[in-house]
Amino acid sequence: MSGNRELPDEAAKRTTSELSANLSKGNSSTDGAPLDGGVELASEARDVIARQLRKAYDARLNEPVPDKFAKLLEALSKGDGS
Amino acid sequence: MTNVEPDIRNELTALLPNLRAFSNSLTRNRDLADDLVQETLIKAWKNQDRFIPGSNLKAWLFTILRNTYLTHLRRRKFEAEDVNGELVQQLSVEASQGAHMDLIDFSEALARLPREQREAILLVGAEGFSHEDAALMCGCAVGTMKSRVNRARNKLSEILGLQDADGGESSSLSATITQHLVQP
Secondary structure (H helix, E strand, O other), X not given: OOOOOOOHHHHHHXXXXXXXXXXXXXXXXXXXXEOOOOOOOOHXXXXXXXXXXXXXXXXXXXXXXXHHHHHHHHHHHOOXXX | OOOOHHHHHHHHHHHHHHHHHHHHHHHOOHHHHHHHHHHHHHHHHHOHHHOOOOOOHHHHHHHHHHXXXXXXXXXXXXXXXXXXXXXXHHHHHHHHOOOOHHHOOHHHHHHOOOHHHHHHHHHHHHXXXXXXXXXXXXXXXXXXXXXXXXXXXXXXXXXXXXXXXXXXXXXXXXXXXXXXXHOO
């Protein structure tokens, strides 16, 4: 595990190209052979998928968080969250 | 309670959007997703002494949430997901018959992936975890995680019509890519 704690908005600020690169890291095995997972996509197709994934996920990340979670954490901090 | 609590509480609060986004994307059920997040918070709070300060809190929380979801699936015995990929194949045929990315919402395409592939591409592609961290979180080998991500990406490409069934670029790929790359 990495040692740094990443804040949520930091992930949200990642660019599509960074995440596309993250996806591409696992694109082949160490000997360069394609992974067991099918053919290797064209970089343009990977970029489209990364962009659409980012867009869809960002929409969920930006949804307002219901108050019930803050209330739950408050209850837990008071020791009555069981 | 210790003086560490305010920090943990603040960090849990800060990570709520990520937990909800992952839970919603994984379950495709808002009520269940929020129940899982709630249960994750309670488990994390009660077991915070097990968390190693300085390690990755987000990865720890996501692991709790994922395990809670798997427990829920086993308990309910309703993993009526596309285990064999039959639905994906069906959708791929539809895509190759001329379906355009506009006609198939990306979230819907994501929902058509088998659960393991969906969580793999969410963790690595959306949340930005390394393959190594994602593998640890899912209890599998790094190579397995890489394969899951690759399969997920290929299936998404098929469903969205970016790739023909034989793996070649679809005839509409260039137009589709151009359209989506120029969008803000």
